[in-house]
Amino acid sequence: MSATAAALAHADDLADFVAASPSSFHAAAEVARRLTAAGFTSLDETAPWSVEPGARQLVVRDGAVVAWIVPGGATADTPFHIFGAHSDSPGFKLKPQPTTGRAGWLQAGVEIYGGPLLNSWLDRELRLAGRLVLDDGYSVLTATGPLLRLPQLAIHLDREANDHLALHKQTQTQPVWGLGNAASADLLAELAAAGPDVDPARIRGYDIVTADAAHGAVFGKDDAFFASGRLDDLASVHAGLVALEAHEHADASHIATLAVFDHEEVGSGTRTGAAGPFLADVIERIQLGLGADREQQLRALAASWCVSSDVGHSVHPNYVEKHDPVVQPLLGSGPILKINANQRYATDAAGAAAWHGWCEAAGVTSQEFVSNNAVPCGSTIGPITATRLGIRTVDVGIPILSMHSARELAGTADLLALSRAAAAFFAG
Ligand code: ZN
Numbered sequence: 001m002s003a004t005a006a007a008l009a010h011a012d013d014l015a016d017f018v019a020a021s022p023s024s025f026h027a028a029a030e031v032a033r034r035l036t037a038a039g040f041t042s043l044d045e046t047a048p049w050s051v052e053p054g055a056r057q058l059v060v061r062d063g064a065v066v067a068w069i070v071p072g073g074a075t076a077d078t079p080f081h082i083f084g085a086h087s088d089s090p091g092f093k094l095k096p097q098p099t100t101g102r103a104g105w106l107q108a109g110v111e112i113y114g115g116p117l118l119n120s121w122l123d124r125e126l127r128l129a130g131r132l133v134l135d136d137g138y139s140v141l142t143a144t145g146p147l148l149r150l151p152q153l154a155i156h157l158d159r160e161a162n163d164h165l166a167l168h169k170q171t172q173t174q175p176v177w178g179l180g181n182a183a184s185a186d187l188l189a190e191l192a193a194a195g196p197d198v199d200p201a202r203i204r205g206y207d208i209v210t211a212d213a214a215h216g217a218v219f220g221k222d223d224a225f226f227a228s229g230r231l232d233d234l235a236s237v238h239a240g241l242v243a244l245e246a247h248e249h250a251d252a253s254h255i256a257t258l259a260v261f262d263h264e265e266v267g268s269g270t271r272t273g274a275a276g277p278f279l280a281d282v283i284e285r286i287q288l289g290l291g292a293d294r295e296q297q298l299r300a301l302a303a304s305w306c307v308s309s310d311v312g313h314s315v316h317p318n319y320v321e322k323h324d325p326v327v328q329p330l331l332g333s334g335p336i337l338k339i340n341a342n343q344r345y346a347t348d349a350a351g352a353a354a355w356h357g358w359c360e361a362a363g364v365t366s367q368e369f370v371s372n373n374a375v376p377c378g379s380t381i382g383p384i385t386a387t388r389l390g391i392r393t394v395d396v397g398i399p400i401l402s403m404h405s406a407r408e409l410a411g412t413a414d415l416l417a418l419s420r421a422a423a424a425f426f427a428g
Pocket of ligand 1: 086232233264310311380
């Protein structure tokens with residue numbers, strides 16, 4: 001099936017969103033920028049909030065963001081429809097004293113962040129991006145252009161490279177970014193100059209990650225494929241963002257909410273991760289603004305839903321045996337409903353039924369994902385959110401290949417289909 005003009009336009013917009021989001025901090029800021037342009041007000045966590053019926057508001061906490069639309073007829077016990085996703089992706093993070101090098105090369109000292117497919121990061125131009133915290137306590141975002149590369153050893157120097165490529169996680173993962181002597185170079189100065197041009201001497205701390213510099217692109221027969229870095233999980237963040245931008249709220253019976261968490265790739269147990277208090281705090285402050293007492297708060301939560309969206313595995317033609325023999329979601333055949341008996345995904349029968357209803361309302365075909373019993377199952381923010389808040393939760397996403405590669409592969413049509421399902425979830 002050919003990708004429609006609308007699906008191609010959505011994929012283009014996603015490619016721009018991913019390019020603007022080389023780090024979780026940038027992703028949260030880009031969500032805020034776009035929603036502010038759509039009439040949302042950005043709130044400060046340290047200031048008093050005024051939340052009223054009709055409000056379109058958001059709050060950024062570092063690399064996480066929550067945004068919501070309170071319908072005009074909202075009351076103290078109006079429930080929430082929360083679309084959840086995560087802003088971080090596997091890769092590398094700058095170590096302290098990151099300007100290193102040997103043998104005439106400048107290198108960057110990096111730690112491995114999450115579980116990247118290390119081989120996929122070889123021979124790509126990489127950016128550095130994240131935040132610098134200055135001597136006055138303020139932080140600024142910064143992102144370089146293509147600056148680094150992890151060059152693979154030539155086949156002539158390792159004749160067995162095609163039999164067993166294994167990278168030493170310390171000695172063979174330090175990218176090059178120039179020529180010269182580390183003693184007379186300063187990687188932080190490069191980062192300072194790439195942002196709002198701050199004096200590098202003012203940098204007191206930094207959270208800086210690597211990002212593939214290449215732009216997302218549609219390709220394949222009938223434009224079936226979309227390749228990009230960070231589809232996990234910016235494809236979901238973007239799907240929810242586009243749905244919230246377009247959400248008409250006048251007569252909705254719930255508070256449409258987009259919750260984007262950081263640190264999913266390292267377990268979510270942080271103040272900006274799904275296991276932290278961020279979403280619960282925001283929900284409570286919205287409820288307090290609407291005048292809710294404790295019972296009204298709990299009644300609203302009991303009637304709320306969370307759709308947790310993260311990428312899942314499409315069947316791979318070269319490794320079909322890794323998948324369930326019957327349930328084999330395929331790129332381009334729609335978003336997936338993720339199911340796991342051991343609750344690595346939060347989906348249950350009620351969640352499955354609700355999800356199918358939202359997909360039907362959106363005119364979207366959904367597929368199912370379940371693991372092969374002999375292959376361990378991943379997990380995501382859904383079970384964590386359900387455990388923390390007690391809100392009914394369903395795990396969904398788009399099927400992809402090359403998960404945790406520097407450049408992942410999605411089905412073009414699925415990207416728009418997920419966003420349409422998110423819109424139907426916000427609408428009803
Ligand atoms: Zn993910």
